[in-house]
Amino acid sequence: MSRASVVIVAAAVLALWAQKPAPPQVEEQLPKAPPEQPIPFDHKKHVATGLKCVDCHPIKDPGFQAGLPKESTCMACHVAIRKESPHIQKLAALAKAKDPVPWARIYQLPDYVWFSHASHVKDAGFSCDTCHGPVADREVLFKEKPTNMYSCMQCHARHKAGNGCDFCHNSQ
Amino acid sequence: MRRRLFLQTAAAAAASSKTPSPGSEWRVYGGDDGASRYSPLKRINRTNVSRLRVAWVHRTGDAMERPATAIECTPIVVDGVMYLTTCQLKVRALDPRTGETKWTFDPLKNSRSRRSPGVNRGVTFWRQGNDKRIFATVQDMLYSIDAVTGELDRKFGSAGVVDLKENFDHDMTGLSFKHTSPPVVFDDLVITGGGGGEGPYPEAPGHIRGYDARTGKRRWIFHTIPKPGEFGHDTWEGDSWKRAGGTNCWAGMSVDLRRGIVFAGIGSPSFDFYGGDRKGANLFGNCVLALNARTGERVWHFQTVHHDTWDYDLPAQPALLTIRKDGKPLDVVAQVTKQGFLFVFERATGRPVFEIEERPVPKADIDGEELWPTQPMPVKPPPLSRQGFRKEDITDISPEAHKYVSAIWDKASAGALFTPLRKSGTLIHPGFRGGPLWGGLAYDPERNLAFVGSDEWTNRVILKDADPNDGFRYALVDRAPVTDPEGYPAIRPPWGHMTAVDMDKGDFRWRVVNGEFPELTRRGIPKTGTPSHGGAICTAGGLVIKAGTFDKMIRAFDSDTGAVLWEHKLNQGGFATPCTYEAGGRQYVVIAAGGGKDGSKASDEIVAFSL
Numbered sequence: 001m002s003r004a005s006v007v008i009v010a011a012a013v014l015a016l017w018a019q020k021p022a023p024p025q026v027e028e029q030l031p032k033a034p035p036e037q038p039i040p041f042d043h044k045k046h047v048a049t050g051l052k053c054v055d056c057h058p059i060k061d062p063g064f065q066a067g068l069p070k071e072s073t074c075m076a077c078h079v080a081i082r083k084e085s086p087h088i089q090k091l092a093a094l095a096k097a098k099d100p101v102p103w104a105r106i107y108q109l110p111d112y113v114w115f116s117h118a119s120h121v122k123d124a125g126f127s128c129d130t131c132h133g134p135v136a137d138r139e140v141l142f143k144e145k146p147t148n149m150y151s152c153m154q155c156h157a158r159h160k161a162g163n164g165c166d167f168c169h170n171s172q
Numbered sequence: 173m174r175r176r177l178f179l180q181t182a183a184a185a186a187a188s189s190k191t192p193s194p195g196s197e198w199r200v201y202g203g204d205d206g207a208s209r210y211s212p213l214k215r216i217n218r219t220n221v222s223r224l225r226v227a228w229v230h231r232t233g234d235a236m237e238r239p240a241t242a243i244e245c246t247p248i249v250v251d252g253v254m255y256l257t258t259c260q261l262k263v264r265a266l267d268p269r270t271g272e273t274k275w276t277f278d279p280l281k282n283s284r285s286r287r288s289p290g291v292n293r294g295v296t297f298w299r300q301g302n303d304k305r306i307f308a309t310v311q312d313m314l315y316s317i318d319a320v321t322g323e324l325d326r327k328f329g330s331a332g333v334v335d336l337k338e339n340f341d342h343d344m345t346g347l348s349f350k351h352t353s354p355p356v357v358f359d360d361l362v363i364t365g366g367g368g369g370e371g372p373y374p375e376a377p378g379h380i381r382g383y384d385a386r387t388g389k390r391r392w393i394f395h396t397i398p399k400p401g402e403f404g405h406d407t408w409e410g411d412s413w414k415r416a417g418g419t420n421c422w423a424g425m426s427v428d429l430r431r432g433i434v435f436a437g438i439g440s441p442s443f444d445f446y447g448g449d450r451k452g453a454n455l456f457g458n459c460v461l462a463l464n465a466r467t468g469e470r471v472w473h474f475q476t477v478h479h480d481t482w483d484y485d486l487p488a489q490p491a492l493l494t495i496r497k498d499g500k501p502l503d504v505v506a507q508v509t510k511q512g513f514l515f516v517f518e519r520a521t522g523r524p525v526f527e528i529e530e531r532p533v534p535k536a537d538i539d540g541e542e543l544w545p546t547q548p549m550p551v552k553p554p555p556l557s558r559q560g561f562r563k564e565d566i567t568d569i570s571p572e573a574h575k576y577v578s579a580i581w582d583k584a585s586a587g588a589l590f591t592p593l594r595k596s597g598t599l600i601h602p603g604f605r606g607g608p609l610w611g612g613l614a615y616d617p618e619r620n621l622a623f624v625g626s627d628e629w630t631n632r633v634i635l636k637d638a639d640p641n642d643g644f645r646y647a648l649v650d651r652a653p654v655t656d657p658e659g660y661p662a663i664r665p666p667w668g669h670m671t672a673v674d675m676d677k678g679d680f681r682w683r684v685v686n687g688e689f690p691e692l693t694r695r696g697i698p699k700t701g702t703p704s705h706g707g708a709i710c711t712a713g714g715l716v717i718k719a720g721t722f723d724k725m726i727r728a729f730d731s732d733t734g735a736v737l738w739e740h741k742l743n744q745g746g747f748a749t750p751c752t753y754e755a756g757g758r759q760y761v762v763i764a765a766g767g768g769k770d771g772s773k774a775s776d777e778i779v780a781f782s783l
Contacts (some may be wrong), residue, residue: 114239116286164348165369170291
């Protein structure tokens with residue numbers, strides 16, 4: 001099978017998967033090990049340089065998502081810093097090709113959850129580590145805080161935010 | 173010659189200026205005030221439906237991919253104008269011949285929050301003299317909009333808006349309210365349902381209210397959780413009536429204009445998976461409710477689930493039909509339920525048309541719960557979905573799927589309908605989206621057939637002891653659909669049906685598998701059908717038209733046989749109920765194809781078909 005065929009088949013499988021409901025959820029079991037990333041990224045080291053979370057994860061309107069940095073953003077520094085590293089060379093190649101780094105997502109909510117980073121961070125003033133843990137202290141990032149419905153609802157109850165279904169879902 | 177030309181021209185002019193007849197338009201969300209979803213139009217019919225083509229596509233322009241928006245709206249068409257709601261709940265008027273926008277009213281302009289906008293299934297038209305209004309319930313507000321200009325009617329409520337959280341006879345502090353279906357109108361009243369959710373935390377109840385259509389002033393309220401001294405109050409033990417919520421009519425109502433009765437199907441009380449803190453039958457949860465439309469007084473009720481702990485809301489408008497029974501016309505109310513029943517009652521009295529038995533069901537299997545010992549089950553028609561989930565029901569589409577689901581089944585409590593919930597996990601089938609859901613049914617009076625779409629989804633509920641500070645006993649850990657590792661339903665196929673019910677005999681006239689996962693067909697698995705969203709409509713042209721399946725198709729079925737006579741693949745799922753109408757001498761079928769459900773891509777298309 002040619003490479004193009006493999007890509008087409010893989011895309012078709014992904015497309016079909018996207019049409020189907022998500023596999024069943026059970027009480028969230030946090031992973032015991034961090035996922036393998038295409039390029040190692042040390043949050044602790046980057047935060048130590050003075051970077052803020054939103055520098056790399058901007059919350060743009062309408063504010064539901066916190067973004068990932070463009071590869072060109074990374075290369076603004078890494079054009080000079082550690083440019084000999086094979087990881088940085090891999091990053092540079094992706095940036096040149098304008099291909100995104102295929103990061104393994106640590107936190108991801110289903111698309112039927114209307115979670116707004118803006119309302120939690122900008123409006124309510126929560127810090128990122130409320131939901132993501134002490135990222136600034138982590139050399140390797142892994143999921144250490146649950147983001148299931150119960151954990152969300154408990155937090156909402158503690159802070160007297162709404163807990164009706166329609167608060168976070170397009171419910172009936 | 174000149175005289176003939178003059179007469180032809182005059183006739184054409186007269187025809188074009190003539191007010192469309194009610195039957196030629198789709199003037200109410202449910203097709204008519206009784207939600208029969210029937211059109212007497214037959215330009216599009218069995219002989220020519222294969223030539224149906226896209227006539228126009230309107231892009232609402234406000235779809236959002238992640239989180240995903242969806243459109244559940246059925247457009248209405250009145251006096252040559254189409255009215256609908258968009259992905260982000262804007263109210264819009266279109267030319268029904270072209271899809272061109274006439275006006276847009278954005279109820280959430282300047283107040284669009286970062287919360288879910290919710291969904292909306294459409295709007296309601298009302299006229300008095302030359303005044304034409306569109307009533308829209310968006311989130312927790314009722315809007316009165318000038319149907320000609322799209323401007324708010326400032327004389328209604330507070331500058332055109334009534335806050336549905338107010339005047340509710342309930343302390344709404346910290347509680348949310350929503351209504352996703354259009355209100356109904358009767359004389360000079362606009363009548364709304366809606367309410368809170370059904371979670372374990374405090375929720376709003378679902379009291380029904382009638383408002384003056386001109387002023388927005390509340391004329392009456394019916395407490396769906398009765399207050400002290402009211403009928404049904406004693407079905408709530410102790411003070412449970414104070415805290416419980418839910419019990420709301422979210423799927424919309426129907427109106428018998430002649431009798432002056434409004435009908436509502438009521439949802440479950442909250443918390444919908446544990447009722448140990450609301451012991452009793454819990455009226456008017458899960459009831460078909462007939463109210464005096466002028467006063468809000470109860471005429472009759474029938475509770476379809478006593479003390480619900482399975483989230484078996486009444487999920488659709490009660491359909492007001494005049495069926496032929498034993499050779500005579502009979503006015504009835506037909507109510508589909510999530511658990512797959514079709515209850516049929518005489519409209520004026522609530523007396524069952526087909527016998528309903530109170531059958532014993534198992535006792536509770538969780539500390540603190542006290543289930544009702546029996547549940548009502550109609551002897552006819554047969555259930556529209558399988559009921560319960562037995563070992564032999566486990567999917568067989570592959571050995572891997574069977575093994576995976578078997579492991580889930582072995583760990584869970586599973587069995588017949590109304591299997592009691594257990595903390596460690598209970599399989600509920602049909603699940604929370606039915607069976608049938610908000611698409612309800614469509615009824616063809618010529619054939620005396622009711623057409624119902626139904627699904628085969630299973631949900632699993634897992635509970636755990638709540639945190640002592642939570643204020644309730646059990647917390648919800650899981651309520652998700654149960655699937656195999658590939659994401660297909662956990663139960664053996666088929667997973668979706670269209671069924672024609674003979675309303676005289678109470679039997680199935682025909683039943684066909686609806687929808688397809690083509691990749692499974694290619695693997696040699698017989699057509700499985702797919703779950704679907706939205707309902708069917710039927711026409712005098714001998715057609716049943718329905719979209720909503722996961723294969724993104726809209727289909728026309730032969731009303732007499734269920735054979736698929738036409739199908740068209742939409743760009744995204746048509747997760748709504750279609751409508752049909754005539755405009756400019758052509759008949760159209762319109763479907764909102766907004767995708768955005770079950771992991772599918774969101775879209776913003778309103779698609780019109782014509783010959």
